[in-house]
Amino acid sequence: MMKSRRRATSFDVAALAGVSQSAVSRAFSPQSSIAADTRARVLDAARKLDYVPNRIASSLTTRRTNIVAVIVGDMANPFYVQALHCIGRSLQAQGRQVLLFTLDRDASADDVMRRVLQYQVDGVVLTSARLSMRMTGRSLDRGVPIVLFNRYIPGHDAACVRCDNVHGGGLIASALLAAGGRRFAMITGDPGATTSQDRVRGFVTHLAQAGVAPEDIAEACGHSTYEGAAAAALALFDRPRRDWPDALFCINDIMALGAMDVLRARLGIAIPDALQVAGFDDIPQAAHLSYRLTTVAQPVDAMVAEALALLHLDGPARHIERAIDRALPGHLVVRATLRPPGG
Amino acid sequence: MMKSRRRATSFDVAALAGVSQSAVSRAFSPQSSIAADTRARVLDAARKLDYVPNRIASSLTTRRTNIVAVIVGDMANPFYVQALHCIGRSLQAQGRQVLLFTLDRDASADDVMRRVLQYQVDGVVLTSARLSMRMTGRSLDRGVPIVLFNRYIPGHDAACVRCDNVHGGGLIASALLAAGGRRFAMITGDPGATTSQDRVRGFVTHLAQAGVAPEDIAEACGHSTYEGAAAAALALFDRPRRDWPDALFCINDIMALGAMDVLRARLGIAIPDALQVAGFDDIPQAAHLSYRLTTVAQPVDAMVAEALALLHLDGPARHIERAIDRALPGHLVVRATLRPPGG
DNA sequence: CCGCGCTTTGCATACGTATGCAGATTTTCA
């Protein structure tokens, strides 16, 4: 059976059902004023013609595309994949979809933002550390709601949802102290990312209260990647054995995996006996039996729900949040990379 | 400075530049017939008004959205994340975007496909094993090009790009034999997935040629997940120690990680000394020092390039490929989970 | 039987851009 070349439109359905095009439109919009039997007749005709409403066309008049742009900075970090997955699920449950933008190293902010705006998205979720400022500016100027996911811009008034990273850093410091850590080290992420800065700050501040001077905490930058962290870990241990750290905080899990792997494989360091390790994020791999990483779990579901709520996708009038900064608390997940306290 | 509430349209730009709306449209389309200085004047006015062409509106007349739907069945498998990332990068380089559809366990094929069709996408890339048949049917009926990524449907004529899984299974069999494997075992994936079936077939066939009877190969289903594989691995070793397998093929890497983790942690099995393990896919984690997994690398970049080419997104007339089945060869990546041959 | 209110329907138009066509302008060549 050969289908007609042209796709059926609401006019075709209207003709078959013996109603006007308006009736077809109303039949497909739940809250419209239309008689039950008319709707049934229309849906029946639509089925016969294999008609599917054209959302692109409808978005012209409704001024809503039901599309949300998600800009992912680092697809190599499972945490952001997890966040993307969660965002996609939530939006799909609302009848909306994700338009995905991945950001390459050399991507220009203006370039990405121009593409986002061309697609008339209803909102933007930005998970990229880099380029945030210029992108949020253009988005807000054009009346497109944007929410920063897990990062913020100090001088700027864009809405932001994040884990309380300072608090989380403190949780890690507290756990490492309780487990008997004495010589502390950190592997930090992208230096420009507030995520990294805040976790470091929470960690250092809490240690300071326990009498550990900041200058006694060894530090190396792992650039938020597995490989970068492996290199950083080796750098931290490039010193006499008696000065080796015995407690290491990696500001995210993916770096903790890199550090653990290289330290065990290259230097034969036993974890947690010779070195205690903690991460941040609670990515799926942190629970794997090769790592059993102690970490701070981010409340991803709640963060996503909050972020999408701040976009105000429902409701007739578009309201843009300003100067919102929601910090949700994470919680410590204790696994096997710390010694039991008092053990 | 307060921006006007309404976004600037091509008419606004036209008025400011003193030209017609058509001229504005042409100024933004590279191959249009327009004088250089007119274009410059238009672009200048556009910049002043912060005008961005509305791609949604333009797609109404061009009948192209420059959007490709990507349906991801399993976001928990890093291989598909990697594929998604690669697809996104390639499309963005062509000025197109990915509209992401994630498939939950309980998602209905009709439901997802209806949403795909509503958005008038220019093409569909389907990476989900389940539901493939009904989805491809509806897509093709409506003239939307669809390509199955790394799976195919035997009775169906949709285009398909995949790794040569039979060949890859043979590579693994060959490597395990050369490394001295004697008692073989497999952890299989989703029973309905051709990906799993083909890899198993290649593996079993190759072993048979070497004199290993299929019924001597132990088998358990890991359902393509880390956790499922861990359970399957324990089941395979739930027998007298002298009957334990010494060569294990997991039909994808994520399951190999699960199997290795549980066998080492729970049963204390040394890899590769007591057990040799191989996977398939070459996900990033396979290279991590905790695993150093021998596996078959899929040529993801080439597969994605081929898949997108089959959609025929360029060119004026939409041509739909039928009955295409491209199988690209993978290559063995030897790491530390096999003993060196002759060692 | 009349008038009021409620529901349902169709008409007309708007959304923002692309493009065929014809007219206008410039260039080319004899």
Add this chain to the structure above:
DNA sequence: TGAAAATCTGCATACGTATGCAAAGCGCGG
């Protein structure tokens, strides 16, 4: 210099749907 060719521009319309408005149909109470 003139005519033909080439280039550029604007007009008008189409793409597919949503919705304000008014008209029509209906039920109900007086």
